[in-house]
Amino acid sequence: MNLSSNAEFIESISTKFSSVENEFDTLKIKVKPEEWVETAKILKEEFQLTYFSWLSAIDWENEVSVGDPPKESVSPHFEIVFCLSESIEGNVVLVSTEIEKEDAMIPSLIEVFAGSNWHEREAYEMFGIEFNNHPNLTKMYLPDDYEGNPMLKSFELISREVKPWPGEVDVEGMPENGSKEDN
């Protein structure tokens, strides 16, 4: 009975939107980038999904610097996902869209859900996705002069370069000068 297992709700969503997937009780609607804001509006007004949960992105890339690449080859793109919920029965819907990596751009959801503000700023700094009409698209966590977008699959973890994981010995040696000086 977790998440979107409400049959009536699933049916009404399926009739409204053409591509709806239900995977492990997680309902996902795929839309085109042009329908991004419009979808949020419809879900908020017609389906009472008034609770904005989160927004984030996924970097689909075949050549990765961290982790394992996808099993089957994918065309490189960003997938952007946002999650809405309803606060009485708890129905949940994920909405996803795919955009090009070159000049990644998508309209901001702020006019529909003001709460998307920080989530979009996070996606902007971590993936380099531009959100149009965002009033304050600045870095969320990182220092202002930080370069690069850490969540990209091409962004290497520096600790991996210095020390491979899983390392044989995880404990580092004692400092040679002794610790007395420190005290």
Next chain:
Amino acid sequence: MDDILNTGNVPYVSEASVSVEIETEDMTLNIGPQHPSTHGVLRLVAKVDGEKISSVEPVLGYMHRGYEKLAEVRTYPQITTLVNRIDWVSGFANEIPFIAATEKLMEIEAPERAKHIRLILTEMARIASHFVFNGAYALEIGALTPIFLAMEDRERILDLIESVTGGRFHPNFNRIGGVKPAAGSGPTTKKNVQDLPAGFYQETRDAMEKVLEAVERMEDLVGGNEVFKARTKGVGIISKELAEEYGVSGPILRASGVKFDLRTQTDFLPYDKFEYEIPVGENGDCYDRWYVRLLEMRESAKIILQAIDSMPSGPLQTKVPKVIKVPKGRSYVRTENPKGEMGYYVISEGGLGPYRLKIRTPSFSNISILPVLLEGQLLPDLIAIMGSLDFVLGDVDR
């Protein structure tokens, strides 16, 4: 205050030209990152006009550890260690949704007994977290005593968690497919696994009695205090609509009158077997947020007492392969953390670790409401409002 000034100026008609309000430049006030009431390292850049706040800009990132990136280079069992450091006040509760999301993808289910143990420890983490809030919030308002009482009471809960898991804050007790045999549980050979430490049931019953007493005492001591009431009632009101639009969840949302508790919608913890109430506030002010959390502790204690009495016997772990590989797929699982909706969106490509792990933490969304909420408030109320949101910076920055 304007009224008083204006009426004072009325008789002196000749000086009317002087009484025109002089527009002064706003003063910038930096609060934090080292301010005690920011619960860590949150920095607020406030523009103040006298005592009045004209705008607030929270600056985050002082506790950013990049867990979402780190999860991409870790295996599933290793990630459990990471996630219970997100909200360190209730470490155990952070593990549950991740484990549940992974189990869902692997299509396995933990045995009933393991589920009960998970539920008991989650509720204990909730009580411990709310004790910290209760003590710290009263301290921020200006009462010194409650924090000492609350910390003493919380220690009893942490002792219980420690006796089962071996850790006070970071239990790392959940395994995919069950829980690990308890610390100090004697021989761990397969035939003779003793899961909970001896005397755990009785100690829990005693501790829960103490919790119920503490809630009672806190209600009198803090809730009955005129100063506390004056500082919190009618202050920092969050409306239903505003809360939902910003994704504010947990006790804060319920204090605004929305009966939204994810515990009623979980299928991986047996909450449906127990009777409990969901406390809901009316006004959505600081006092309600404090009171809802206080009542929740009482309900959690009730749930634990029921769970102890109906503890099923059986194995602690279901059969899982030695090397855990999660089949390709995606799942989003969310639970009611002490602070709100905690969710993990796991995208697996069939490897040893996830391709992408999105961590939805409650505190991040909860404090995103701060700029709206604090606008036009008085500076002394800032601390009262900020404290009532009960955030942990590890939970904000991840």
